[in-house]
Amino acid sequence: MDKEKSLKDALEKVNDGMTVMIGGFLGVGTPEAIVDGLVEKGVKDLTVIANDTAFPDKGIGKLIIKKQIKKLIASHIGTNPETGRQMNEGETEVELVPQGTLAESIRAGGAGLGGFLTPVGIGTIVEQGKKKLEVNGKEYLLELPLKADVALLKAKKADRAGNLIYSKSARNFNPMMATAADFVIAEVDEIVEIGEIDPDAVMTPGIYVDMIVRGDK
Amino acid sequence: MDKKQRRELIAKRVAKELKDGDVVNLGIGMPTMVADFIPEDVEVILQSENGFVNLGPAPEPGQEDPDIVNAGAAPVTIKPGGAFFDSAESFAIIRGGHVAATVLGALEVDEKGNLANWMIPGKMVPGMGGAMDLVTGAKRCIVAMEHTAKGGAHKILKECTLPLTGRGVVDLIVTEMGVIEVTDKGLVLKEIGPGFTVEDVQNATGAELIIDENLKEMEV
Numbered sequence: 001m002d003k004e005k006s007l008k009d010a011l012e013k014v015n016d017g018m019t020v021m022i023g024g025f026l027g028v029g030t031p032e033a034i035v036d037g038l039v040e041k042g043v044k045d046l047t048v049i050a051n052d053t054a055f056p057d058k059g060i061g062k063l064i065i066k067k068q069i070k071k072l073i074a075s076h077i078g079t080n081p082e083t084g085r086q087m088n089e090g091e092t093e094v095e096l097v098p099q100g101t102l103a104e105s106i107r108a109g110g111a112g113l114g115g116f117l118t119p120v121g122i123g124t125i126v127e128q129g130k131k132k133l134e135v136n137g138k139e140y141l142l143e144l145p146l147k148a149d150v151a152l153l154k155a156k157k158a159d160r161a162g163n164l165i166y167s168k169s170a171r172n173f174n175p176m177m178a179t180a181a182d183f184v185i186a187e188v189d190e191i192v193e194i195g196e197i198d199p200d201a202v203m204t205p206g207i208y209v210d211m212i213v214r215g216d217k
Numbered sequence: 218m219d220k221k222q223r224r225e226l227i228a229k230r231v232a233k234e235l236k237d238g239d240v241v242n243l244g245i246g247m248p249t250m251v252a253d254f255i256p257e258d259v260e261v262i263l264q265s266e267n268g269f270v271n272l273g274p275a276p277e278p279g280q281e282d283p284d285i286v287n288a289g290a291a292p293v294t295i296k297p298g299g300a301f302f303d304s305a306e307s308f309a310i311i312r313g314g315h316v317a318a319t320v321l322g323a324l325e326v327d328e329k330g331n332l333a334n335w336m337i338p339g340k341m342v343p344g345m346g347g348a349m350d351l352v353t354g355a356k357r358c359i360v361a362m363e364h365t366a367k368g369g370a371h372k373i374l375k376e377c378t379l380p381l382t383g384r385g386v387v388d389l390i391v392t393e394m395g396v397i398e399v400t401d402k403g404l405v406l407k408e409i410g411p412g413f414t415v416e417d418v419q420n421a422t423g424a425e426l427i428i429d430e431n432l433k434e435m436e437v
Contacts, residue, residue: 025267025288026286026290027290028267028286075344075345075347076345076346077342078346088339088342096344096345098345100349100350103303103308107305119353119354120350120354123383123385124380126349168301169284171302172268174303175305176303176304
């Protein structure tokens with residue numbers, strides 16, 4: 001099975017009102033060609049789950065500027081002043097989550113877990129509305145899994161079966177997001193034939209990946 | 218001391234807290250400067266929460282790799298022996314007690330070791346990023362900051378007024394005025410910055426300081 005499709009095919013999978021996970025850390029490891037396509041398509045009312053909103057001209061920041069996001073779940077928005085403005089004006093709903101909790105919530109979503117217990121956020125406003133449990137004398141918050149309709153990933157290399165290899169610190173949230181969405185699209189710099197990636201080198205098994213598209217490079 | 222000298226003094230003093238073999242996470246800003254002052258005979262493994270260990274210095278101009286950046290998106294390098302990993306593993310390392318120390322700035326810190334450094338309601342809400350995980354998971358939490366805010370407003374308080382990053386998490390506070398340890402009894406002034414008196418430090422602090430009986434000049 002050849003999972004390579006066109007950028008147009010990928011964009012057809014993302015529609016108004018969907019929940020979308022987008023990989024990347026301040027734009028590093030974000031599928032820029034897909035994001036640019038979403039801006040062009042004008043898809044709106046998205047719920048976006050991502051680490052951050054990068055910069056106004058980079059990564060997810062571009063979706064913020066075009067006001068295509070209705071709700072954002074992220075750990076950090078400080079590098080994109082427009083996100084903070086939209087949050088303060090009540091234009092965009094923003095849920096801020098500790099970064100490790102965000103990563104683990106996505107992992108839990110893809111791993112069939114009903115949630116997990118973390119000490120992070122105890123004694124802070126993060127604990128508001130959450131169940132607290134004591135285990136062996138220590139307090140934990142029950143954090144719930146996150147799932148999405150579509151995950152948009154960036155990898156360096158894929159084979160036609162969708163096996164992925166990421167580049168350096170561009171890996172970040174991509175591997176967890178690959179497991180936690182109904183439909184998974186990876187934008188990659190290079191596509192090779194099946195068998196050309198050593199199974200030992202695969203970082204995300206192709207079984208998680210539904211579609212691969214070529215990026216700009 | 219001008220601002221640059223104050224920041225260098227603080228970074229130098231914090232660097233002395235790091236031990237050979239420690240895995241350490243440095244926050245963005247002044248904490249990042251600590252790396253420049255780690256003695257040559259001390260090998261510290263820097264962790265970058267966006268997904269690697271053995272973070273190295275900034276590359277030579279023209280040698281930047283867009284896929285190797287620190288948690289503030291600045292180009293950095295990875296040293297031989299380093300390793301990349303995903304964000305879930307990065308925070309498993311942090312929460313799991315595999316980080317010996319984290320060095321962060323603060324908006325406020327109080328005598329119970331509470332730390333506030335992620336938001337000012339109605340003004341600045343950048344988000345907590347990885348800070349809550351770091352202060353909760355790292356074995357030691359060192360606050361590196363200038364002693365007071367602009368205009369001399371106290372940052373070291375009896376009780377934090379801003380939303381907390383972590384409760385009872387801070388172990389040590391290093392400022393240009395001194396080194397303060399957070400203990401069950403309160404804040405203990407262990408070392409005093411060059412050119413300051415105990416009275417200066419107390420006047421610049423919004424909580425009562427316990428003066429260590431072996432109080433000494435800040436060693437850098």
